[in-house]
Amino acid sequence: MGIMSYLRDRMGKILAVVIGLALLAFVAGEVIHTGSSFLRGDATTVAEVNGEKIDYKDFSQRIETSTEQFKQQYNQPLTPQVTDYIQSTTWNQLLTGILLKKEIERLGLVVGDAETASMITGNNPDQQIQSQFMDESGKFDKAKLNQFLTYINSGKVPAAEFERWGQFVKNVIDSKRQQKYVALVSNGLYVNSLEAQDDYTDKNKLANFKYTVLDYASIPDNKITLTDDDYNTYYNEHKGLFKNPEETRSFDYVSFNAAPSKQDSAAIKDQVEKLAASFKASTNDSLFVQINAETKAPLVFAKKGQLEPKLDSVMFTAEKGAIYGPYLAGGKYKIAKLIDSKVGPDSVKARHILLNPATEGGMDKAVAKADSLKKLIQGGKSFDELAKTYSIDKNSAVKGGDLGTFGRGAMIPAFEDAAFDGKAGDLVVVKSQYGVHLLNIESQKGSSKVVKVAVVDKSLAPSSETQNAVYAKAQQFLSTANSENFAAQAKKAGLTVKSSDDVTGVASSLIGLDNARPVVKWAFGADKGAVSDQVFAVGDQYIVARLSNIKPQGALPLDAVKKQIAPAVLVDVKGKQLAEKFQAALSGATSIDQVAQKAGSKVVPVQNIVFANPVIPGSSAEFKLVGSIFGSQPNKLSAPVKGQSGVYVYVVESFANPAALTNTVREKQQLSQALAQRTPGSVLDALKDKANVKDNRAKFL
Template sequence: MGIMGFLRERMGKILAIVIGVALLGFIAEEVVRSGSSFFRGDANDIGEVNGEKIPYVKFNERLEQSTQQFKQQSGQNLTPQINSYIQETTWNQYLTELLLNKEIDRLGLIVGADETTSMISGNNPDPQIQRQFVGADGQFDKAKLNQFLSYLQTPKADAKQIEAWGDFVKQLIAAKRQQKYMTLVTNGLYVNSLDAQDDYLAKNKLANFKYTVLDYASIPDANIKLTDADYSNYYNEHKPEFKNQQELRSFEYVSFNAAPSKDDTAAVKSQVDKLLADFKATPNDSLFVQINSETKAQLVYQKKGQLEPKLDSVMFSADKGFIYGPYLSNGSFKIAKLIDSRVGPDSVKARHILLNPTTEGGLNKALAKADSLKKLIEGGRPFAELAKNFSIDKASGDKGGDLGTFGRGAMVPAFDDAVFSAPKGALKVVTTQFGVHLYQVEEQKGSSKVVKVAVVDKPLTASSKTQAAVYSKAQSFLTSLTNDNFDAQAKKANLPIKNAEDVSGTSASVLGLDNAREIVKWVFKSDKGAFSDQVFAVGDQYVIARVSGIKPKGILPLDAVKKQIEPAVRIQVKGKQLSDKFQSALNGASSIDQVAQKAGSKVTPLQNIVFANPVIPGSSAEYKVVGTVFGSQPNKLSKPIEGQQGVYVISLDSFINPAQLTNNVREKQTLGQALSQRSQGQVLDALKDKANVKDNRAKFL
């Protein structure tokens, strides 16, 4: 009974404890499973702007779109540097939209239904609409737009097209709202007559003056001993300049070079040597390249200057079947074979009809359709008409398939080789990565010798044996590290310590490391002084890093910028000494010549200097000096002026005033346009500066 009574009395407390422990266990399990923490915030958010979270999934969708657009428009390979650029651009666009939309919503700016209709199908549609629907003359075709809008209303309309059009219209509306906001801002700007008069004088009023200068370089750096007070004075005077817009970190690292050894080089060259006889004898050079070469390049005719220099100098005078190599080029051993040479046109004018095998039901059906179109053209149907109706390349299709005149190498290899090999006027079909092309060469211009060269390459890479040996050294170095012996161990191993200063969380490369993304991600998750818990493989280097500095977002403390500002502090201290020297020379002096004589400097006369271009000839821009000139009275000695190159004393001779400004309309218009153009960027900068932005990209990208 005693035990049961005890349990009854305390059952509430016991249940509370049991439930609490269970909840705590559940929470801990979620934290471990998701990798997040209640104290670190939501791990699914890549950022936050004024309390509005940016989900990683949404941002990544936008990033994927930007990446695909870049690839389509540029055709470039995505290097770590390009990826970093795309990420940064996409992030800034995302921030801009969030900040502007918040201001737009606050002001209640909308785009009404009638305005949307007018923007799409009114008398003067939005420029983006007009660019999408152009006729054969390259001008906006209203009939084409109306035909497309009618199609969207029919049961035959493709669901994906409807969705894409809806997204496009949403983008138009969003852009229109932003345009209205910017118009409100720019309409509030005003340039008055006094502004115009000041600008006119700044550009046309001339000053004639003399100056004498004591260069900062006249005092050796070794003679300047900087004190804590010197640093503090400079820091306090320039504190706003040390505002960090984003967190920056620095790290030190040592690297172990895993470049190919002599044995590796010999082994790769031996591989290429063994291919020589077979390469010379093969009846199918293209297949041989596809099987044996690291680079699966299509074999095409090339003109002089398109081959790499080593081949360019020998292939145009060699006989068919000639083999050059093995030779080392761009990190690979190569052998090259001259397959053929001929005389061909330098440029061609061509047109095409491009078909998409996917939408045509497969490659065979696309080829069959191309053949049908070819027969129609041969039977008298206009090429241009069929191009407009059937080509998926709308840019050329609307111009009758016209691709213009282009030189060899301007198009993708398969198409390029086809059009430069085709006789004028013939209708031909070729397949490329873009689809099936029915093409016709309309004109051929010029002629020169071209060659078709097959190249087999084997990259010179370190063997697994070499990599393992170097990795073992790096791993051994890592295991020898403690919290305070990084420098000592590097010195013991005769390894130079390299520095990566002020790295952002999204940096893809740093000094000496082209693809350092994984290292940067580790650095931004670690504490100052920590060394990496793993060996990072970066190209042919094995890297071990240590976090050497953290600069948080916001105004940086003096300690964080002390090294950075040291040259400027030294200049300021020199300036004080040189100013004192000039001040002593000014005492009792009545002319600038007397000042220069006392100070041991010389006098230089200057004429026709304008306020808008404050450059001292033979020196640099000296804003303080020229500003002082235009605020001076004639024949008055100035106080010492600490400029960019040294400390100056000036004496104004005279001003030459321009003709009276009688009509300031043009001046006001010019100033107003410049002000309007600057304002849009400045508005965005002001919104970003005011916003509370949390950037977590370093954890995700």
């Protein structure tokens, strides 16, 4: 009873302790299992700049926007290199914006309402505004801007479009604030008369001299054995050069080629050949292409030069229904069929009114409305005014529906067929994936033969048997390779070990490796010396990698740069030996000719070298040599100078001073302009160098 009484009295405390321990165990388990954010950092923070967190969702949305802009502007495929460029540009823009924003707010720089209005509606709008409203000649069209502003203020603008315009204006204002900040810094810079005088002298003072040189190449590399002291000496003399702006990693790898075999190629060709008879008999070529082709290209008319070369030389003289192929092009086997040929215009000038079936109550009602608008125009109503009122294509609506002049291939197939098949003056109702168009053909120019060609293609791809066989080889190598024997195992297997050095954490493609993101992500999560825990599929290769080096951000130790500086250390050691040889030749010598004779070199005369352009005729830029020359006295043998190509000894014969500079205004203006051009980049570099940036992009991208 005593024990039961004791438990009853203290049950509350006991339960609290038990529950507390259970909760602690649960939380600890979750931490171990998932990696809690309070131990591993915020799982959604892609970077932190001076304490300001950048959320991955926001960053990824910016990348998506930049990607869409790139697609619209350049119409190019998104290769790994392009992806790298977009991600890097987006990051730099975001980082620049954050750094400048803090400085701008600290200084209290603003863009007032009146200034904003002037930037948008003034006599000379901001350049970003002007670039959006150009006429056909590429000049700013104020009327187009005013029409668009009337539309924006009409209250009939879709919310998404209104929001995009608001964001655009905000970006213009932010850009103006940044311009003010840079201008503020630039206006604080000054070029004085002494600087102008020095610059004038550097560009116009002439030096005439003779030199003799012992080239570094005169000592074979295999005659030099580099020591630890050699490396330490060079490293300590150039320590300031070894500051890593961001962490990089290097890895060695072997690749197993899984490209299609001859048997795979023959099998694909056989597949395409079997389709040829069915293709020739097909009565619905568009459907046949959609079912059988990998590239679902629409069937459109093309003029000479618009088809791929093999077809361009065949189809313009072939009979309707002719089959060409199979032929190999662009890594694919293809067969082509001539659907039709005719003579038609080269270009069309047109305008349209675009209606949205979803808001008109369906396709039938949209077509009926287009017919009604057609009758109104035929009855004398203005096409321009109806386009501004009814067209959902606002880019052309503000121009009265004008689409300009376009050639074949510029428009979607249904619209293009109507524009090129009709005649000038026609009003045609056309249905497309964008809605219902009321098309007005204003004029047509040129005349040439065009053909409509259907193409069925099959990519050359490795068979599963080929892939499995190559993958098995890669797996076998992975099972035997480790940090110590990686190179030996590669040699045993007849494989070449390749290297990717100084890879950044956000790299998507590397030399020889496209779509290498999985390998890079592994490298930034591995320890030095580790061999990859899997075989990576990169394009048509299987990759096994070994992490060879890690270079942290900041000052790098000698071990991290030893491989990198080896060529420079070799030159440095050669330079010391050649300098000693020249030093011995200088002993007792009274002329440059005597020095050259003793050293076994020759004397080269040089005329009219200026300090600002230190290029030696027949050689390269020699900054140390020319700098030393302009600091020397005439007719005095120099000490040995280690230059870019070798070790030099020289003697200055004379200097020719330029005419006295009586007016420094022009020189100061030139220097000020050059300084102003460098200022924006220099300001940003200084802000980035000073900033505390925690970059976690390698974990997310």
